[in-house]
Structures are given as structure tokens and as C-alpha cells.
Amino acid sequence: MSGLPPPLWTAAEVAAATGGTPSAGFAAGGVSFDSREVLAGDLFVALPGTRHDGHAFVADARAAGAVAAVVARPVEGPHVLVPDTMAGLEALGRAARARTGATIVGVTGSVGKTGVKEALRRAFQRIAPDATHWSEKSYNNHTGVPLSLARMPAATRFGVFEMGMNHAGEIRALVAQVRPHVALVTWVAAVHIENFADETGIAEAKAEIFEGLEPGGTAILPADNVHAPLLRARAKARAARVLAFGEGPGADVRLLDAAPDADGTDIVADVLGERVACRVGLPGRHWVSNALAVLAAVAAAGGDLAEAGLALAALDGLDGRGARIRLALPGGEATLVDESYNANPTSMAAALAVVGAMPARRRLAILGAMKELGPHAPALHAGLAGPVASAGIAALALVGEEMQALRVDGATHLADWQEALAWARAMLEPGDVLLVKGSNSVGLGRLVAALAAEGRP
Known part of the structure; x- marks a missing residue:
């Protein structure tokens, strides 16, 4: 016996x-569709693209260590020839899902889905360290979900998959592949609203995530959200059990007490009749809600709530989603709060509230435009004035045309991330806290990296 794990795919x-x-x-031993991310032993799937055809990178993938490729036309080296490589990737995902006996949790929501997915995978890793699988990064779309499924080992005990959308019907297609035993909606807010008539x-x-539940499955929804009645009605039509999390008396997983500080929150919650006390290692009221969702999902999946509590306590900021970076400056240090991955009105307000609670000599912010808001964009950008004021922002830089609607005295309007980088270099002093947040396409992640x-x- 070699002691090596079995191959992922033969x-x-x-x-x-x-x-x-x-x-x-x-x-x-793995699967990839990006030749730049291929690891030794991977199977490379040559997907068609709007700008580049994956078949053009088969040789690059092989040079990086890929052992074979899934292709729609013959290539040099080991390969599997299929009529359509995207359909082939989806078929691999379905086969991986079919061969595992894992308990599968599906996560979606306007905000919080990646953070909740990461917290859940850490909780399940404490329970089954070598048998937990999850969506990497934000692989939550029509290519990312089947890739994440195709990477799942047969021996997985717990799987956590994130699903995103910006049009109706997209989650329905994804959840049909994931087929979760537990389906969780974190929150509903005005995100991607340009493609919808209203919230x-x-x-x-x-x-739509509830439509893909396995028989006997559990639906989990936010009790405090204005759309909870609609979510509950849709869940009841599909789920054997419906759980709600929140602060109100009707929640099945209910917050009993919360003691926040600048670095997190100590909470006490009633989880299906069990009293759970733990710390949430990330600050902000939104993370209290996320923690309740995590506890609900772990309970529904038959996991250990004590281990879930330890995982919540150990949380730290994700790159682009709340990571705190110490910046060495002449005479001292400043703190950069990296929220550069994405932005919408709800997450903007939450991030500003977190920074407003942090001790600082001064609080600075670079806020980038929020995308996919359609005709609602001017009003939703203008609505950030209140959260900015409440956070006590001493100096504010705004990036992108949409931010012209936000009227804050003394704010500096900038064209792009390079101008914002120059502004930050000129403004930062020891003791400052700088929040950087905007939609990913604004490019503020490059500012953070610099x-x-x-x-x-």
C-alpha cells in the first residue's frame, strides 16, 4: 500500500x-480550466471563451503539469475527446456529486455568501479535517460551480458550495447540479438590481436555491429580512424543514445577547433549543447575522455546534473582504481595511460601520462605484452619505462616475485606482485607518496590493 489518496479522476x-x-x-489529482492555475497532476478542461479558446492553452497546461485534457478537437498528449467541453465539465461535476455520500450545503444571498461559505468550511474542517470540500475563491457561477463539484473527492463528508446570480434562473441551473441537503439564503438586498424590476x-x-433541495432537505432563511415571508413560502414548497435565523422571537436560531467590540462580537444564541455561547472573530453586526446562519447550517447538517463556535472565533478577514493590513509608515503604522473585492449599498454601509467602530487617529475611506444598480444607481450612491457621516470619515476619496451622485463636503472625486493610490500615499499618517471598498471592476484591489x-x- 502506497498510502497515497486515490486519484480524483481516471x-x-x-x-x-x-x-x-x-x-x-x-x-x-485535480481539475482546472485556467492554464495559469494548473497544478501538477491536473486534468485541464479546454473551455471555449469570449476572448480566448482554451484549446490554445492545452500545451501551456501540459507544460505546467497537467496529465491530460478534456477537449472538443484532438490535441497532442493524453486527452478525452468530447463534443462540448463546457457540457463535459458539467458532466464531471454531476458525476462527482453522484458518487459521494457527503452532506452538501448550498449557500446564496445578496451579501455574505462568500463569508458564510468560508466560515462553514472552517467549521466542517474542524469536524472532518480531511473530508471537507468547498468552493474556492468565489467560484459561484456557471463555470465555477461545476468546476468546484468536479474537484470534490468521492470520500468527502461535508461539501459547501456557493451560488451567485445576476439574472433570474441562474441559481435554478446551478442548484440542479449541486443538489444540496441544506440550502441557505444569507440575505436579500438591492444587488444586481439593474436586471430586476425590484427587490x-x-x-x-x-x-430558486430551495428548488434543488434533496428529499428531506432543510431550507434556511433570514428571519429579519423584509423578504422573509416570500422566502419562507418558497422554502415550504420544497423543503422538509424550514429554519429561520435572526434576532426576533420567531427565529429558530435566535440571538439572545451580543457584546460587540472593535475586533468581533461575543454572542449567545438559542440554536434549536440549545444555548450556544461563542465569539465571532470578525467585527460588525452583519457578521453576527452571518454567524447565526452558520450555526443554523451546521446544526441542519448534523455537525458539532461547539466546533462551529470555535471556527467562528478563529475567523479572520478574507482578502478583499475585510482583511486588515498593517502599513509601515515613517513614525508608525496605519491600518488598511481591504474590502476591495465588491460593493453594494448593504455591504458599503456595513463596512463603514465597522471602520467607524475602530479606534483610530483618523478614519479615511476610498470608495469605488457600485455596479449593476441600473436606474437605481444615483439614489443608492447618494444614500451612502449617511453611513459615511456616521462612520466619522475624516477624508474621503470617491472613484468612478457613479460616485458623482454622492455629495459629501470635502470629498475628492478621482478618475481611477491610480489616482486613488496617489491620494492614499499623500494622505496616510501613523494611526490612521483606511477603508478601501468598491466593485471589483473599479480595480481597487490593485491599489490595495500596491x-x-x-x-x-
Whole structure:
């Protein structure tokens, strides 16, 4: 016995899953569709793209260590020939889902889904360290979800998959592949609203996650959200059990007490009749709600609540989603709060509230435009004036045309992330806290990377 784990996919298994024709035998330990991210032993899936065809990168993938490729036309080296590589990736995902006996949790929501997914995977890793699988990064769309499924080992005990959308019907297609035993909606808010008539349409789209529940499955929803009645009605039509989390008396997982500080919150919660006391290692009221969602999902999945509490206590900020970076400056240090991955009105207000509670000589903010808000954009950008004032922001830089609607005395309007970087370099002083937040397309992540590299202690 070698003691090595079994291969993730053999040539015969890939052929059986996809209906393809293998050119040679192989054993792959992973799956990738980006030649820049290929690891030694991977199976490379050559997906078609709007700008580049994956077939053009098969040789690069092989040079990086890929043992074989899934292709729609013959190539050099071991491969499995299929009619359509995107359909082939989806077939691999379905086969991986079918062969595992894991308890699967699906997560969606307008805000909080990536953070909750990460907290859940850490909780399940404490329970089953070598048998927990999850969506990496924000692989939550039509390519990311089947890739995440295709990477799931057969011996997985707990799987956590994030699903996102910006149009109706997208989650319905994704959840049909994931087939969760537990389906969780974190929150519903005005995110991607340009593609919907109103927030009710967003709530309906998020509720599609309940349609894919396995028989006997559990639906979990936010009791304190204005759309909770709609979510509950859609959940009851599909779920054997419906759980709600929140602060009100009708919640099945209910907050009993909360003691916040600048670094997190100590909470006491009633989880289906069990009293649970733990610390949430990330600050902000939104993370209290996220923690309740995590406790509900762990309980529904049959996990250990004590381990879930320890995982919540150990949480730290994710890159682009709340990570705190120390910046060395002449005479001292400043703190950069990295929220550069994405932004919407709800997450903007939450991030500003967190920074407002942090001790600081001065609080500064670079806020980038919020995208996909359609005709609601001017009003929703203007509405950030209140949260900015409440946070006590001493100096504010605004990036992007949409931010012209936000009227704050003394704010500096900038064209792009490079101008914002120059502003930050000129403004930062020891003792300052700087929040950087905007939609990913604004490019503020590059600003964060530059500041972090320059100011590494």
C-alpha cells in the first residue's frame, strides 16, 4: 500500500462521466480550466471563451503539469475527446456529486455568501479535517460551480458550495447540479438590481436555491429580512424543514445577547433549543447575522455546534473582504481595511460601520462605484452619505462616475485606482485607518496590493 489518496479522476472515469473518448490512460489529482492555475497532476478542461479558446492553452497546461485534457478537437498528449467541453465539465461535476455520500450545503444571498461559505468550511474542517470540500475563491457561477463539484473527492463528508446570480434562473441551473441537503439564503438586498424590476424579483431569484433541495432537505432563511415571508413560502414548497435565523422571537436560531467590540462580537444564541455561547472573530453586526446562519447550517447538517463556535472565533478577514493590513509608515503604522473585492449599498454601509467602530487617529475611506444598480444607481450612491457621516470619515476619496451622485463636503472625486493610490500615499499618517471598498471592476484591489507591498512592516 502506497498510502497515497486515490486519484480524483481516471481516464475511464472521465470517459464514463462525459461520454467522451480517451486517447490514453491517465490518473488526475485535480481539475482546472485556467492554464495559469494548473497544478501538477491536473486534468485541464479546454473551455471555449469570449476572448480566448482554451484549446490554445492545452500545451501551456501540459507544460505546467497537467496529465491530460478534456477537449472538443484532438490535441497532442493524453486527452478525452468530447463534443462540448463546457457540457463535459458539467458532466464531471454531476458525476462527482453522484458518487459521494457527503452532506452538501448550498449557500446564496445578496451579501455574505462568500463569508458564510468560508466560515462553514472552517467549521466542517474542524469536524472532518480531511473530508471537507468547498468552493474556492468565489467560484459561484456557471463555470465555477461545476468546476468546484468536479474537484470534490468521492470520500468527502461535508461539501459547501456557493451560488451567485445576476439574472433570474441562474441559481435554478446551478442548484440542479449541486443538489444540496441544506440550502441557505444569507440575505436579500438591492444587488444586481439593474436586471430586476425590484427587490422582490431578487428574492424570487435567490429562492430558486430551495428548488434543488434533496428529499428531506432543510431550507434556511433570514428571519429579519423584509423578504422573509416570500422566502419562507418558497422554502415550504420544497423543503422538509424550514429554519429561520435572526434576532426576533420567531427565529429558530435566535440571538439572545451580543457584546460587540472593535475586533468581533461575543454572542449567545438559542440554536434549536440549545444555548450556544461563542465569539465571532470578525467585527460588525452583519457578521453576527452571518454567524447565526452558520450555526443554523451546521446544526441542519448534523455537525458539532461547539466546533462551529470555535471556527467562528478563529475567523479572520478574507482578502478583499475585510482583511486588515498593517502599513509601515515613517513614525508608525496605519491600518488598511481591504474590502476591495465588491460593493453594494448593504455591504458599503456595513463596512463603514465597522471602520467607524475602530479606534483610530483618523478614519479615511476610498470608495469605488457600485455596479449593476441600473436606474437605481444615483439614489443608492447618494444614500451612502449617511453611513459615511456616521462612520466619522475624516477624508474621503470617491472613484468612478457613479460616485458623482454622492455629495459629501470635502470629498475628492478621482478618475481611477491610480489616482486613488496617489491620494492614499499623500494622505496616510501613523494611526490612521483606511477603508478601501468598491466593485471589483473599479480595480481597487490593485491599489490595495500596491499599498500592501510598499508598506509591509
